[in-house]
Amino acid sequence: MKNLKSIALALVVVLSTLSVTAQTKKVDASKSIVNWVGKKVTGKHEGTVNLKDGKLIFKGKKLAGGTFNVDMTSLTATDLSGEYQGKLNGHLKSEDFFGTEKFPTATLIFKKVVAKTANVYTVTGDLTIKGKTNPITFDLATTKDTAATSLKIDRTKYDIKYGSGSFFDNLGDKAISDEFDLAVALKF
Template identity: 45%
Template structure:
């Protein structure tokens, strides 16, 4: 084989492998600009607030969301609907206690995105693993592309994570004191520039 043909063949092989070897790229999430809101409902009312993201990263394959990992700082739980400072502090302390999230023992919760499926209009079907109180379960939700990152609304069944207080799943005769097992997490992630 002539030298010129060898060089051409080498360049062709190099081009094919480089075209096939497009790798996913990771991006850090801006934890200061990202926002996580929570809503918990009970008979006759609800409470809502925020909780901070400790760290997060998104894996992009071109323009497609391919994965990610997020750590939530459970010590940053804030209640936004109670204006009475004493009642607000009482609720937040209770949420941090072993009755709910046991943040002294479990200071973080985690979400790992396991698989993604692009849908339409910038929507991605996410399958992931959510860890709360050291217990991990699969979870599914849709994420929507925004100008600065992604937003999602995730429904979490707290009874699966041994968050038992006021749960009909654990206390059948609780009556009007029941707190819904499902709570909502609204996430607005901002990618680091």
């Protein structure tokens, strides 16, 4: 009887020390989509930017972490064409906005993941744009082979102040919203 209790106790100790191994799911950058919308007093512009790479880390079936690199040089407006698209793309890539020559990559590193509902997580991470890192929190919905989120980013936290009514007076209808929207659809 004493041996049976010892074996049972040893089994409990061994089972309690086993942890669920992490599974990394690499994001398929070619099939994932990042859409952006930037608003101004007189309207808005929208476009895309490409992921370079990314991964989500799961423990069992629960999201536990993630990292992403965005190719800022791929930033393009999709609501314009020809000369006007070229001018806007050039301005967005300039130092006035994202400075893609000096800062070709933006990064997101998950720092904390909390389950909100089944397959929906509240993620807090460090977002780096133009060499500036700030915390950001958003909800991410996952399935077996996809993840999606919509979030707002305050560009002024990343030293992108061009046309911001928060920093410049008398902009009138030339003012540009401090926040831009991202809609992200990931496939892995």
